[in-house]
Amino acid sequence: MNHVLIVDDDVDSATSLRELVAAESFTVALAHTLRDARRQIALQSPDLVLLDLQLPDGSGLDLFADPELVASSELVLITGHASLETSIEALRLGAADYLVKPIVLRQLQGVLSRFMKPAALKADVARMNAGLASNGHFGHLWGQAPPMLRVYEQISRVAGTAVTVFITGESGTGKEVVAQTVHDLSRRRKQPFLAVNCGAISPNLIESEIFGHEKGSFTGADRQHLGFFERANGGTLFLDEITEMPLELQVKLLRVLETGRFMRVGSTQSQEADVRVIAATNRLPEVAVSSGKLREDLLYRLNVFPIELPPLRERLSDVGLLAQHFLEAIIKQEGHTKRFTRAALDRLANYRWPGNVRELRNVVQRAYVMAAGEDISDEWLPRPQGAGTPLVGGAALPAPTADPVPATESVPVAALPSAAASAGQVGAPSADPATMVSLPVGTSMAQAERALIEATLRYHKFQKERTAAVLGISLKTLYNRLKEYAADSEDTPTSG
Structure with missing residues (x-):
């Protein structure tokens, strides 16, 4: 006992x-x-x-x-x-x-x-570290590059505690996988893990989905509905794209985090929230606060233990390991063995992956389908960006000049994908000035992001799926950004 x-x-x-x-x-x-x-x-x-x-x-x-x-x-x-x-x-x-x-x-x-005794938790971490040494994976995460080793260390440190975790990183880097691994190493592992994409739920329904509602609380509420907080009772609730949550609901989430209690929509009776919250965003948190998409007080409450996921281009040594992992999963599902050629692996390792791990997984699936025989060559793989062209956020940037740029000048920020890229070579830069986005020095990050998204959308003739793939963001994120820009345009007064 x-x-x-x-x-x-x-x-x-x-x-x-x-x-x-x-x-x-x-x-x-x-x-x-x-x-x-x-x-x-x-x-x-x-x-x-x-x-x-x-x-x-x-x-x-x-x-x-x-x-x-x-x-x-x-x-x-x-x-x-x-x-x-x-x-x-x-x-x-x-x-x-x-x-x-x-x-x-x-x-x-x-x-x-x-x-759970501390020794049992330490044994689980030791087991995952053994898997890392032998097979290159830590729980649900794959990779042995130094940036990922740091992430594993952070997960090991925080998983056994009850504190809130805030995961940041570009779209496609695997934030939900990190949250799942934290849950699996925690004392709540035997209870539910629920993931909620805050950007994928209608603003009119998100409060009901998260906190639940009582019968008759609004038109169409013909029965009592249990929200994610109740369904995740005793476990972990992962709130992805937290910056897409309406500000009025962010206030209520902050109250839950501070008091440990919540109320269903239409109820006057508060309930205990025995849930660990893990949140994530693909935005820069400071930019989200300054642009009014995230409450500053909620950021402070969520950001107790931050984990920043590196983009795939900063751990290219892991690409071969990840590609082989995805290929083995497809082989297991399809039942037909295929293998990468050396040229294919070299091509994968020299691409910069603007869509990160998600893009790599999709590329492997496509290459498997298109390969006629057992060998997967580089024929159906994306071509690497031009040598010496640095990337920021998945967008190609011109090499820096020797002299500083005067503050009054416009600076070329990013090259849009060339026609070759549109044909299947995602992310290849173009030297054509007509496909360059130029911004004045002093432009805010939010304004720069909007300019790049809108220019890329125009370049691809408003094909949203293609635009999202090139930018390395989810289609839902693109829709959310365009909705914001439309709302901002309506709020801007016109002259005359």
């Missing part, structure tokens, strides 16, 4: 908590001071410590002055409220979770149900 140590100077609160914990089939010891806590740990090492940080003879943090004292114990903080500071403190200490006073039974049961 697992043993719990409750460290709380409030005698009544500690006694009540002991009864609740004992009812869940744990043995329990109480301590009201640091001195008592050290003595209890010496008598019997606890599997789980419920720790109030404010004690008569010091801070509960003082227990960590001797790391060996609680090295084999899972730690849960007891706090007066779920604040951003509490989350950061829990992360710093490696705490599994925290309980908010007054402690309610359902909240406690959730924490106890997720109990």
Whole structure:
């Protein structure tokens, strides 16, 4: 039977908590001071410590002055409220979770149900690291380049805690896969993992989808509907494209993160939200805040533990490994073995992948289908960009000049895809001035993004699927951007 140590100077609160914990089939010891806590740990090492940080003879943090004292114990903080500071403190200490006073039974049961000894979590990380060394994958993620090793280290560090994770990276880099891996290494792994694309749900329905609604709360609500927060109870909720969430709903999400409670649409009764939130965006967070797409206070609340995913062009050494992984998955599905030629692998490794891992997967699928025999040659693979042409965000940029550009001049920012690219060589730059986007120095990132998107759309004769593929963004993201630009144009007053 697992043993719990409750460290709380409030005698009544500690006694009540002991009864609740004992009812869940744990043995329990109480301590009201640091001195008592050290003595209890010496008598019997606890599997789980419920720790109030404010004690008569010091801070509960003082227990960590001797790391060996609680090295084999899972730690849960007891706090007066779920604040951003509490989350950061829990992360710093490696705490599994925290309980908010007054402690309610359902909240406690959730924490106890997720109990897992630190050694078990370390064993899972060791298992994934073994897979990385032998096969080149870490959970659902593939790659051995240094930028990815850093991502794996971050996942290993944060997965066992309860803090919010904020994943950033270009479209197609695998943000949902990172979120899934965090969940699989967490104490919530046996509970649901739900992924929500905030940009794929109608603004009129997104609140109902996330928080649920009561019967009769609006026209068409003919029954009660459970939202994602309720369906993910005890597990993890992944909110992708968080910057596409309406601002008024961002306020309600912020409240859930701060209070741990939410209400269905049409209800007056609040409910506990026993869910870990992981959010993601393919926008630069600071640009999203400055352009009014993301509330600054929500960014601070989400960005407790940031993970930045590198674009594929910054880890080209992983392309061969990823391509082989995708090819093996197709072979398993289709039942016919094919293999890459050396020329094909060289071609893949020299392309810059503006659409990142998603584009690579699609290219491998297409090449498999088009290969007539068992060998996949470079015939159906994209051609690499011109040598010496640096890329930013998947768009080709001219080489820098020796002299600084005067602030009054227009600067050529990106070459649109050439006619050859339109025929199948995605991302190839063009030297034709007619296909260049030029912007004045001092243009904001948001304005530069709009200019590039609109120019690329015009170049491809308003074919949105083609435009999205060339820009390396999802079709839904393109639609969202165009909707924003249309709204901005309507709000801009015209002269005359």
